[in-house]
Amino acid sequence: MYKILIVEDDIKIADKLRSSMMKYDFDVRLVEDFSQVLDTFLETKPDLVLLDVNLPKFDGFYWCRQIRAKSLCPIIFISARDGQMDQVLALENGADDYITKPFDMEIVMAKIRSQLRRAVGAYAFGQEQERRIEYAGIVLYPERYIVSCEGRTTDFTQKEAELLAMLMEKGGRVVSRERLLDMMWEDQHFIDDNTLNVYITRVRRKLRKLGVEAHIETVRGAGYRIVAEEEPPA
CATH class of the missing domain: 1.10.10.10 (Winged helix-like DNA-binding domain superfamily/Winged helix DNA-binding domain)
Structure with missing residues (x-):
């Protein structure tokens, strides 16, 4: 079962994401203390992170850099900020994808599945010899x-x-x-x-x-x- 960490301070959106993903048998965790996002990430060890830009304390770009310094775990931004520069900043800070609000849940799920296939698919099929x-x-x-x-x-x-x-x-x-x-x-x-x-x-x-x-x-x-x-x- 894949583990997803949601970093979203709007509880309605966070709950919507969690309930939708649990239907697909994902193990979903929510960040509760937004001053300890990295600690929660390290403790949870998720397979993928959904990350908002506008957060209390520090913004999502900051936490993306902190997570990326520790892990290559896929990071998808979900944000109401739809400007081109916001999307470029997300990618520059280490994100793998960017979804704007309001979002279609089917698109979110498709992007999550795509990132997970790319991130862990090679190991899921038990390849014995590492490719180079x-x-x-x-x-x-x-x-x-x-x-x-x-x-x-x-x-x-x-x-x-x-x-x-x-x-x-x-x-x-x-x-x-x-x-x-x-x-x-x-x-x-x-x-x-x-x-x-x-x-x-x-x-x-x-x-x-x-x-x-x-x-x-x-x-x-x-x-x-x-x-x-x-x-x-x-």
């Missing part, structure tokens, strides 16, 4: 969202790892924006066009910090590709 992808000195472990290069290692979020995996598996060939969106988000109709740009920027930044001798190149009008230093530009 290598390109230009980069080693990606897509089931653990870990990237290493010459002994240095860093954590990626789930979607950052999915994006990098798609580019690495193409081995320097271009992957279209449409293909990336389709593979990363099953319901891309609800994804803002700037979302992919945010993830590309985050992956580029992490690769630079690792000292990787490769970079993600924008191919105007086509998409993106990962390029080793010795390769000529497209």
Whole structure:
């Protein structure tokens, strides 16, 4: 049974989410002390977090950063703030998805199931040998969202790892924006066009910090590709 942690100070919304998810056999916990969100997260050890932006004490962006520093657990924002910048901030702070209020419960459940499939599906089917992808000195472990290069290692979020995996598996060939969106988000109709740009920027930044001798190149009008230093530009 998957465990969901809801961080929402509107008790009516929190109860609606909890009752709906319990019908699908989820173990649902609510945060009660909004000054101790991280402590509740560490104690609960959920498989997924639903997080509001407007909270007492500290906002959801703050708690998203705190959780992300400790875990790669999927985080979905649910907020009445529907501005593009709020959604970009959520992704920049480590969230995996963003749903605006008022929300359709079927969409919420679809996004929860999608995130859980991506986060724990590989282990649920009992794969014995861990998958790894290598390109230009980069080693990606897509089931653990870990990237290493010459002994240095860093954590990626789930979607950052999915994006990098798609580019690495193409081995320097271009992957279209449409293909990336389709593979990363099953319901891309609800994804803002700037979302992919945010993830590309985050992956580029992490690769630079690792000292990787490769970079993600924008191919105007086509998409993106990962390029080793010795390769000529497209």
